[in-house]
Amino acid sequence: MQEPLQLLIELQEIERKIKILAEDKARAPKEIAALEEKKREAETRLEEKKVVLESAMKSRRDLEREVEDLEGRKAKSKQKLLEVKSNKEYQATLKEIDDIGELVRGREDKIIEQMESADALDSQIREHKLLVAEAIKKLEEEGAQLEKEAKKADSLMLILEEQMEQLKPKIPSDLLKKYQFLRDKRAGVALAPVQSGTCGVCHMSLPPQLFIDLQRNETMMNCPNCLRIIYWTGHEAYKQSSQPE
Numbered sequence: 001m002q003e004p005l006q007l008l009i010e011l012q013e014i015e016r017k018i019k020i021l022a023e024d025k026a027r028a029p030k031e032i033a034a035l036e037e038k039k040r041e042a043e044t045r046l047e048e049k050k051v052v053l054e055s056a057m058k059s060r061r062d063l064e065r066e067v068e069d070l071e072g073r074k075a076k077s078k079q080k081l082l083e084v085k086s087n088k089e090y091q092a093t094l095k096e097i098d099d100i101g102e103l104v105r106g107r108e109d110k111i112i113e114q115m116e117s118a119d120a121l122d123s124q125i126r127e128h129k130l131l132v133a134e135a136i137k138k139l140e141e142e143g144a145q146l147e148k149e150a151k152k153a154d155s156l157m158l159i160l161e162e163q164m165e166q167l168k169p170k171i172p173s174d175l176l177k178k179y180q181f182l183r184d185k186r187a188g189v190a191l192a193p194v195q196s197g198t199c200g201v202c203h204m205s206l207p208p209q210l211f212i213d214l215q216r217n218e219t220m221m222n223c224p225n226c227l228r229i230i231y232w233t234g235h236e237a238y239k240q241s242s243q244p245e
């Protein structure tokens with residue numbers, strides 16, 4: 001068994017876990033920002049509906065005032081009817097009363113329309129209030145969950161970093177440098193497990209003799225294609241490390 005290789009496998013595994021935790025942590029603020037944006041959108045839609053309702057109510061009040069005025073005029077005209085002297089004047093006043101009645105009916109129709117649309121707006125506002133409440137609840141719940149996960153990730157990361165610091169001095173420094181060089185040049189993965197004669201990262205089949213040599217586990221070897229340090233997962237010492245979690 002090659003101890004340095006086993007240490008490298010451990011190191012790569014620790015680094016992989018740290019990377020995943022860091023990525024998860026980086027995602028959290030974005031997820032919270034997206035939830036906040038959804039909440040803001042819901043609030044904006046609610047405010048818009050409220051504005052529409054207010055203006056509908058204002059125009060209804062205006063119409064009601066107009067109706068009052070018209071009714072006042074109609075009452076005066078009716079009063080006048082009792083005082084007119086000529087038939088012509090009588091007819092003209094009757095027409096006046098009729099015309100005012102027509103104007104009143106027109107406004108009352110509009111008032112009914114406004115009442116109906118206010119009802120519809122009321123129920124829309126109720127729906128939007130629910131949506132806002134849902135968005136707030138989701139933000140609070142998921143925000144708390146993400147915060148909890150971030151804290152957990154932080155403490156896990158501390159443990160892993162400590163493990164890494166303990167591990168590094170055990171690895172020969174030239175080998176550690178080689179590992180770090182490969183890791184930086186090869187998308188963060190310096191070691192490749194080999195299963196059934198195939199490189200587990202670049203998926204190239206190893207030449208048969210190379211695979212046989214690898215199984216002997218005597219020297220450190222590299223994948224001829226991706227140049228990563230390879231190890232055979234069938235070997236007892238590396239089995240544990242190559243298992244996905």
Ligand SMILES: [Zn+2]
Nearest residue numbers: 199202223226
């Ligand atoms: Zn490879």
